[in-house]
Amino acid sequence: MKKISILDIVTKSGVSLVTVSRVLNNVATVREGNRQKVLQAIKELNYQPNSAARSLARGTTGLIGLTLVTLNDSVFHDIVQAVNEHLEEKGYFLALSISSPTQEEAEKQNSFLFQEDRVDGIIVLSPLNEKQIVMELKRKNIPFVIIDNHDDNTRAVTVNVDNYVGGFEATKHLIELGHTHIAHVSGPEHFLSVRERKRGFEKALEQSGIAPLAVTHTEFGIRSGFQAATAWIEAGIVPTAVFAGDDALALGAMDAFRAKGYRVPDDMSIIGYDNQLFASEIHPQLTTIRQPVEQMGKEAVRLLLKLIGGAQRNSSVLLQPQLIIRHSTANYKHR
Template sequence: MVDVAKRAGVAHVTVSRVLNDPDSVRPATRERVEQAIAELGYQRNDMARALKRGRSGMLGVIIAGAELFELPRVLLGVEEAAHAAGYWVSMASWQSGGLEQLNATIDRLVGQAAEGIAVIADRSVAARALERVGARIPLSVVMSGDVPNPAIGSVELDQELGARLATRHLLELGHAQVVHISGRLGTFDAQARVRGWTAEMQASGTALPRMLEGDFTARSGYRAGMALASEPQPPTAVFAGNDQMVIGLLAAFAEQELRVPQDVSVVGFDDMAGADYFVPALTTVRQDFRQLGRRSIEVLLELIGGAEARHHLIAPSLVVRRSTAAPLR
């Protein structure tokens, strides 16, 4: 700034005024300063300015887990919310699952003057470690399931509600039974969707039909579809634990000449890219991952502002397309 002032023939405080309140400087003086800035290639140090004010304007984001679903959309929401609040984001990765490495990653972001940290986590990787992480800096977590750590705010999509919406839709169409093809039952996502399906079936007073376990892949959906199609009386409604399994399910039903939705209605979960181009277009549960990212930053900023940590649920929505209809039999 001193160099710019010398080149322009003004005091360095005038340079500061041009940068921060240009309308307060006479046009001719402002033009000389701006020309000197351009000639010298001057860029002010926003980090130094922020630290002088007692805040960095930076938030840390830790990505924990290698197979995080829809991560790009979550990160887009994170960036949008941070930018809207006047913050920039520094990102780090933590993949080992060890508490020591997690603390080291947090320390690195703290050393960069992060005002708070959002962790985007695969539950299987992060849950136990996050339960033991201290509260030396505001922390919010995006993951499936609550984090039983009173110092950490958490955000998740309400998958149990999503499963209830899918099941309720089929029951309200008049289907007497809704068969569920679950995802891999060792995962939190599959368990939450099973709980939602079970709760809605029980609330309707309908006996719970048998459940088929898949593993979230199209192949497992195909196997389940072949098993259902071979039954003497195939079900009229199926709720699959994700859209990927529906790909295999529809292939099996087509091979066995079961029409969707005339013979059997199908609902998926996730509203994956291209779900509206399935044949028929798929009725499914939509999770707003962009909103999930935005909310994680909003929660983090609330914590920075002194709010108490708590668990936040984001409601999904049901997208009704052509794969569901009232039963013909």
């Protein structure tokens, strides 16, 4: 039988995860109508918080906050799910804040979580305004961990994937297939992950004595990948292989080349990054680099709870990505 989780309560009651968490922790400011919806959902689903949740020490909220910009991304979604599962095992509930990409709005939306008496700690997922968030959380003395940080010089405790290795392995795969005309399209260089994937791409080419055919930075998204690849073709730049910095860009590039008559992978090999949900469902199935999302969530919870417990020294974690070979890459064939 499937174990009932707090996310099932959210779905059943129709209210937010924050509201469910606050009802479970007997926070007085919840509207009575919403409280009754949650209590009814708990009753119908026969939800039983574990004993650790019921025995949290007096003076703590039992809530952990998580802030991110979007859930419209299967990697982020899976990380949030992993965080929630591991928090439940430790007797905590998750309060989720999906903030605006604009800094001013994000600060307003995060103001609820970023209060000393509202949460026991914060997990920050891929923040756009990282330095401001770090300064505020340190000023308020709130324990926090960042997943997928973007500041090269951060002193925060972080959980990252080795994106340099991911970029290197993706490009090495294309080189081992015999490709020498290799292009790279990726997202904005604001992101540390983008810079590291590009660095791995360049290093793999350098070790093989190959110059990059083209490098384009654009916004993330299928349309951006399509436009970048179309611009290459119109400029007379036609690679035999493309390393895309995320799967959506890879899908867009794939569509652009096919629209011009190139076959994937017969004429054009394409590899993405992230192993998004759709990567195994499109045709041809996308070769990509998988991020260990379950481990990312688990490590973030482990590190944060150590900080909450008073640990003075806490080491950041760097996890390893995995090459997933599917059908969008193949041996080089002379045109």
